Amino acid sequence: MRSRIRAGDTEAFGELFDGHADAVRRHAVWSGSDPSLADDVVSLTFLEAWRIRESLRPDGDSLRPWLLGIATNVLRNRRRAARRHREALRRLPARDTVPDFADEVVGRMHDADQVAAAVAALRALRRADREVFLLCVWSQLDYAAAAEALGVPVGTVRSRLSRARTRLRALAEQEMARTRKIPVEQGEYR
Structure with a gap:
């Protein structure tokens, strides 16, 4: 082919x-x-x-x-x-x-909390780490294929993926904690 x-x-x-x-x-x-x-x-x-x-x-x-x-x-x-x-x-x-608040309303919907947290955490990763994470985890490429896609050695892919997973775990927990504290009514939080 x-x-x-x-x-x-x-x-x-x-x-x-x-x-x-x-x-x-x-x-x-x-x-x-x-x-x-x-x-x-x-x-x-x-x-x-x-x-x-x-x-x-x-x-x-x-x-x-x-x-x-x-x-x-x-x-x-x-x-x-x-x-x-x-x-x-x-x-x-x-x-x-007047700013458009539609995106903010959609982002605060309960169904979108986890997706928003994941996307925010992904965006907070270094670009190189995020690219390796997305290729290996979401696109399911093995280390060698991800290395080929990015033009880097396999060892670099492994270290970036490890770093990305560690950082992503911490960022996702922080983001979920932040989004859980959105005021519902004055003095109350969801």
């Missing part, structure tokens, strides 16, 4: 998409991407994979590590662009507007 993809075989690329689009989408969501934008990340990942298909190594097993490595780079680029956009907006003169 690798040689067919490298040669530009659209049927092989369609099979690649059908077999791995869901894994790329899950990786995007668990990387902290807005679920509504996850499909954009999938599209950009496969567009980039098509563009750089000739750089695909001719030997190897699963193509998922290659795709998740591309997805990780797409997510990095999107975050950089979003940060530049926020910085540009901060330089604009302030307007008298």
Whole structure:
């Protein structure tokens, strides 16, 4: 299949998409991407994979590590662009507007507490640790595949994953404790 993809075989690329689009989408969501934008990340990942298909190594097993490595780079680029956009907006003169509180209300719904705590804890991890955690735990890549996706040694993946798990456990506990103390009525907490 690798040689067919490298040669530009659209049927092989369609099979690649059908077999791995869901894994790329899950990786995007668990990387902290807005679920509504996850499909954009999938599209950009496969567009980039098509563009750089000739750089695909001719030997190897699963193509998922290659795709998740591309997805990780797409997510990095999107975050950089979003940060530049926020910085540009901060330089604009302030307007008298009423903030939109809808996201805050949704975030405080009881059903979303654990998801919000997990996402907040994931975002608090160092980028390198978060990427390894997402690839190994959520995308279920083994150490070697995650190392290939990120272009780092296997030992680096192991140490980052260990550090991420330890830090994530502590961050999740802190976040859950914080979200449990949301006032319901004056003087009461849920």
